[in-house]
Amino acid sequence: MSHSGVFQYFYHCVGEELPIRDVLDNQNQGHKTEPHYENLTENWCSACMRSRIRSANRYAADFLFLMTRYFNPGHIMHEKRIVVGYLHRAKPEVWEKLSATLRHDARRYDRKNPGDCDFFAGDGHSHFVAAEHGWVLPVGNCRWKWKCADQEASRIVAHLSQYPNILPALRRRVEELKIQAGLKAAATCKQTKISYETCKH
Numbered sequence: 001m002s003h004s005g006v007f008q009y010f011y012h013c014v015g016e017e018l019p020i021r022d023v024l025d026n027q028n029q030g031h032k033t034e035p036h037y038e039n040l041t042e043n044w045c046s047a048c049m050r051s052r053i054r055s056a057n058r059y060a061a062d063f064l065f066l067m068t069r070y071f072n073p074g075h076i077m078h079e080k081r082i083v084v085g086y087l088h089r090a091k092p093e094v095w096e097k098l099s100a101t102l103r104h105d106a107r108r109y110d111r112k113n114p115g116d117c118d119f120f121a122g123d124g125h126s127h128f129v130a131a132e133h134g135w136v137l138p139v140g141n142c143r144w145k146w147k148c149a150d151q152e153a154s155r156i157v158a159h160l161s162q163y164p165n166i167l168p169a170l171r172r173r174v175e176e177l178k179i180q181a182g183l184k185a186a187a188t189c190k191q192t193k194i195s196y197e198t199c200k201h
Helices: 050-058 092-099 150-161 167-180
Strands: 005-009 063-069 081-088
Touching: 005 050, 005 150, 063 150, 081 150
Parallel strands: 005 063
Antiparallel strands: 063 081
16 A cells, blocks of 8 residues: 655754654754644644645645654764654544634635645554654755655655554653743744744754
């Protein structure tokens, strides 16, 4: 069975063992909210590389592959660009429910025109792995990875799916990091306008 996918970059929280988003703003790009492990979405809270999300929706991609440049000195994956998880496309009713609480400036989900939606929603088949189990990307810059051909998508899904899903650990740790950063829940789910060039690592 073939799968289709689109790649989406996120900033890793430098020094964290888990390949988790940069809640602490260690990379000086803001307190990151995406990927939003809390409800399995991307771009639901904040906008980053929005054109990729719209592309994933126009393309009706089965998977949104989350990739990062991992920074953890001494780790086998230090400074490597890796895919550490994927969101598996949810059913329309999930998107509709999420649209009711989406940030105000974003285009909501419309069954008649799903390709214009500004966020991506995953379901229970979404999967995240530890950094050492990630899929290494042989690229110098993540901007070079956009659409994921069917065969490559199938290989990535097969690779990641053979390892434990660390989503519960990511959710626990992100809540700990929010407290550490002195952030309230609302403060970590506000829109931060980020250009495509800003998200180029």
